[in-house]
Amino acid sequence: MPDWTPDSLALDAATLRDAEKLALNPTRWPLIGRDARAAWGLAQGSGKDPYRVAVDLADGATKCTCPSRKFPCKHAAALILMLGRAAVPESASPPDWVTTWLGGRQARATAAAAPAKAPDAAAKAKREAAREKKVAAGIDELTLFLEDLVRGGLDDPRVKGYAFWDRIAARMVDAQMTPIARRLRRLGGRSNVRAADSTAIIAAELGQLFALTQAYQRLPTLPDGLGADVRAAIGFALKAEEVIAEGTPVADRWHVVGARFDSVEQLRERRTWLYGETTRQFALIIDFAVGHAAFETRYPIGGVLEGTLVYYPSAYPQRAVIQQARSIPTVPDTPPVHYTLSGVQDMLNVYADALARNPFLLRIPVGLVSAWLIPKRLTDPDAWTIPFDAMHHDAHIWLPSVTGGNWVPVFGEWEGEVFSLIALHTTDGIENVEGMT
C-alpha cells in the first residue's frame, strides 16, 4: 500500500527550517517544473553552478547533486514541500538529467522484479544450520554470563558501568541475537542507578533472560506458538512474505489507534497499533526507516484501513503484517471502537491471561474507557491506580491541556509495571503523544 505524499517526509527540525527557507524563495530556483512522473529543479546554492534536484512522484525518491549526506537533503525537501503546496508549475518535458535518472531507477526496479534464481535448498539449509549453531553458542554464553553475574552479585563494582553490559551485548550481536543485545544494553543504564526500583527491574530482566535461554534449549517440547515467541525474542525474525505465505489472512476495517517511535543508532522503529472493528483484536505493525528517510507507508492516527493482515505466529498474537489494505474515509463523529476495557482490573486480567499463554510477553495494548491522568499516576473510575508514564517531557502542563481536567479515554501499553501512554481522546479527537505519523 504505497501511499507516498509530501507529508510523509520525516525531517529533522534543521532540515525542515532550511527547506522552508528555500521553498519560500523563488529566486533560488532558476528552473523548476514537473510532469506526471517527476518534479525537478535547479537549486542555487553558494557555488556557481546550481544543484540538480529531482523527485520521483511514484514513490517520493529524491536525487540531488549537492554534497549533503542528509537524506533527503534540504534542496530535495524544499522541492517536495513546494509540490505539496502546488507551487511547482507543469512543464512540457523534463531535462535530460532527470530522464536519465528516472531511466536508471526503472532499470533497477525491473531487474529487482525479475524472477530470482531458484533458491538453492542445500545452501539455505546450510545457512540455517550455521545460524542455529551460532545462536546455540550465544545461548550457552549468555547462560554462563548470567550464572557468573548472580554468583558475584549486583554489588560487584564492575556491574555499575555501561561497559560491563555493552561487552556481553556485543557478544550477543555476534551470535545474531539482536533483541537480547538490546535488552542487555538497556540494563547498562539501569545499573548506574542505585535504587531499589532499578535492582528489581534488573532482577526481573535477568530472570526473563534466563528463562529464555532455558526455553530455547527445550524448543522441541514447546507448543508451536510459544516456540515462535521464544525464537522471535531471541532474534529469529520472520520475513513479512514468510508470514503472509504461512499465516491466515484476517479481513477487517482496521482503525489506526496510536503509534510509538524508537531509535537505535541510525535505525528508527515505528510501532503502529491497529484495532479491528469486527474482530475486536489489536494488531501491531512494526516498520523501520533509516536515518532521516521517511517511513515507506503512512498510517494517519484516527484513520481507517480496509483490508487483510496476517498475524505472526505466536501463543498470543499481536504483531502482524499488512497483506493488502487501502485507506477509507472516516465518518465524522463515529465513536471510537478501541476503548474496550472499563478499568485497571480488567486490564490486569487481560494481561494475566496473556502471560499465561506467553510468559515472555513484554507488553499488551490497552484501551481504557475512562481514566484520570496526572504525571506518574493513572486512576480508573473505581479508584484503582497504577504507575503511569505520559511519555511527554512536560507532562505536568501538557496533561491538563489535553484532558481539560476531565476523565478521558486512553490508549497505551501496559508493560507489567507501568502504563505507557500512546494516545488519548480529547474533545477534538485522537491525540497521539508522539505526534502524527
Add this chain to the structure above:
Amino acid sequence: MTTPDSLPEWNDLLDRLLTGTRDQLAPADLFASLSPGRALLSQLALTGTMQRAGYVPTRERRLPQADPAPSDSRPPCSLRAIDWLLILHQHSTTHLMIYDWCIAIERQGQRIPVGEVEFVMAMGSNNPDLLPYIACVIGARGHWLAHQSDSFKALRAPELWGPDRPPLTPSPTPQEIHKRYPNASLDTLVQVYQRMMREITA
C-alpha cells in the same frame, strides 16, 4: 508449569542477587537440585512473572474530582493552519505575521486545537508581544489552563480577553517588515503572507 507451594519473597531474592550466591546454599524448594546461581535465576524468572501476572494496583481513598475546562463553542482550526503558525514562528522575519494569523483565525470563529494549546501558550510566554493575539485563539481550554498553571499566568489578565479588550493591531505589511529586515527578500515576504492568508482562510 509446576509452581512451588509458596513463592520466595521478592525482596529476599533481591537481597540474594545483590550479595551474590557464591557463599549461599541451594534453596530447599522446587529448585533444590540446581546450583545456587541457577536456582536464584529460576526463582527470579518464576517469581518475576507471577508478580507481573498478579500485579496489585493501589487504591485511591477517594476518586479525583474533575474540575473540567468549560467546553468550547468554536471549532478547532485546521492542522494546515497550525503548520503555518509553526512556519511563521520559526523565522524572525515572519514572526510579526503571527498577529494577522491570530486575527484571521478569530474572525473565522475558530480556535487552536486542544492538542496544540500548551505549545501555543508557551510561545506567548516567550514572546510577550504575542499575548493579546494568542489570548484570542486559545479558546476556553487555554483560558482555563492559564488559571491552572503559573507558567501561563501572563495570559490570565482580563484585559487580554475580556469584553473591554482593546482592538488588536494588525501585522505590519510585508513592505514594512522588509524595511525592518532589509536582508529578507520582499518578494518572498509578500509570497509567504499571501499564501498563508489564502490557505488559512480557505
